[in-house]
Amino acid sequence: MGVTYEQAGALAWQWLEQIARVSETEDPESEGVTRLCATREHRAALDLLGGWMRDAGMTVRVDNGANLIGRYASADPDARTLIMGSHQDTVPHGGKYDGIMGVLLPLALVHYLNDHAIALPFHLDVVAFSDEEGTRFSSTLLGSKVLAGSFDPVMLGAEDDAGVTLRQALLDFGCDPERIADDRYPPGAALGFVEVHIEQGPQLEAEGLPIGVVSAITxxxxxxxxxxxxxxxxxxxxxxxxxxxxxxxxxxxxxxxxxxxxxxxxxxxxxxxxxxxxxxxxxxxxxxxxxxxxxxxxxxxxxxxxxxxxxxxxxxxxxxxxxxxxxxxxxAAVQCAPALVAQLEAAVAANGVAPRTLFSGAGHDGLAMQALCDIGMLFLRCARGVSHHPDEAIEPDDLSVVVAVLASFCMALAESADQPVA
Structure with a gap:
């Protein structure tokens, strides 16, 4: 019969609990999660994520900006690519879900697709961006700027509190910062970028909705x-x-x-x-x-x-x-692509949830990725809107709703291209 959406969501929950322990802090429950760019915790997180990606039938690589990219490949090597993902890094003593949840839910989707032997007419790349928060080097959106082709090499000279430059940290991580420009997606190669993130606000919880569609990033x-x-x-x-x-x-x-x-x-x-x-x-x-x-x-x-x-x-x-x-x-504000907003709203409705559209009051990797392709975004409700704090909390059952919505979205995207799912 194969893995169900509920089982895929439960697997994502297990992964979230496991990777939360990859932190400078000893107890993520009381002290939160601290995982900064190009550190041993970053390496350990990529090792875990890479293993889970391979288990789901993906090929895995780390680029020169320290992004981890897993590909669920189309049978057509020249197919375009749908990109999903979020950041793996945290603020100091942050929560267990901000960023990393948006990596693990698309990975749970791929686990579902692979288990059911569902082939897509496009590549599906899941990205764990290296540094969205900018905590170590004040290098906000480092990973997404690398993939979008907008990274400024001047940033390589930025130093952390110990005087280590971003260039040196990337070299120590096994990257070649002089080749960062080679890691951007080719123009026209990306179908779009979709990110799942906790809302970081109270609106969805107040309205009793597990999920919402983002219209714009502030x-x-x-x-x-x-x-x-x-x-x-x-x-x-x-x-x-x-x-x-x-x-x-x-x-x-x-x-x-x-x-x-x-x-x-x-x-x-x-x-x-x-x-x-x-x-x-x-x-x-x-x-x-x-x-x-x-x-x-x-x-x-x-x-x-x-x-x-x-x-x-x-x-x-x-x-x-x-x-x-x-x-x-x-x-400047970034508007989510109207077509992607409509497709995500339809996927939400197809899974029995009233579509709710709201804007993001926080910045996300989509701010950089919009230079590459159309962007879309889903919010997951979080308790009391708390974020960047150890008390960050979500409903485990909501994870399976997101997996189902992402699956519906991918199937509809495949059909809209007149390339039916195999």
Missing amino acids: GIERHKLSIHGLAGHAGTVPMHLRQDALVGAARVIGLVDELCKTTDELVGVVGKIDNSPNGVNVIPQRTDLTVELRSPEDATRLAARNTLLARIEAALAALDLRLEHQLIYEQ
Whole structure:
């Protein structure tokens, strides 16, 4: 009879529990998982994953960016390739599912396909990207940029906390960083890229849905604001004469919160504050803070930026404070391909789940992969939306739902190409 979707999902759960122990931490339950790029933990994870891939009938290779790529090959060597996968690396003391779940669920799908001797008219590549989080070298999206052909060789000079360069780490890992440009997928070779990821938010759980379809990956911008006032004795300067930089910062925080709560598909935060001279009885002279805005629609984000900066300047001028402002980071939003969104929605519906479309407020490897091909994405619900934390949790039964949805998606993709599944 062959492996069922439920059994494939259960196997994915076993794999998740096993690979969570491949970590710098001793106890992933209490301390979380720490697995960084080009480390012995990375090597051990690839050894495990590579073995499971071979057991599922895949050929396996590691490229010069330390990505692991398993291929479930089509009978046609010239066929195009559907790419699935996610990142194997974590943040320090992260959860057991962020990233790695998106490697193991496609692998469970291949296990199902191989067990049922189902051939596809396209190659199916499952990728464990080397470094999405950027924890060790601040090299965010290293692996996906390598495959998409957008990796900047300048990044090879980045150093970790011990002074080891990314170039040296890759060499020690057995890679040849000078040949990274050779590892991109050829133009036109990829059918598309599909990633499965925990939602990292509470919406699916709140709606009682195991799975959702992602419409876009958010655009992000970050600002550094320095508010200048005048220090003085907190007991002798009258309130109406004060130029208190921290009071100005409080106004900024309120303006960010108000704008984001009244603008659809916009979120933001003041995440970091430094106050000077930071004395208990001294009026603050300078306060530095960061402002981050995110939206899946760049037009919404840019309009919000202009509105916010105008309101901040007016508020600080009224307090007789001076503002210095710098845009320190900007990443445009990436829209998932409408055709892939529709096909994923149909696959979700075919498996008895009401399709729910939502945008991703976090960045993912699709930000880089969109330079190569169309991208699509599925979210799996997670408990209370907790992520990047040891308390990250999912429902084991949801894994079999994803395997079934991915199978339906692949079958429909094969049929749509007028190349029926064997």
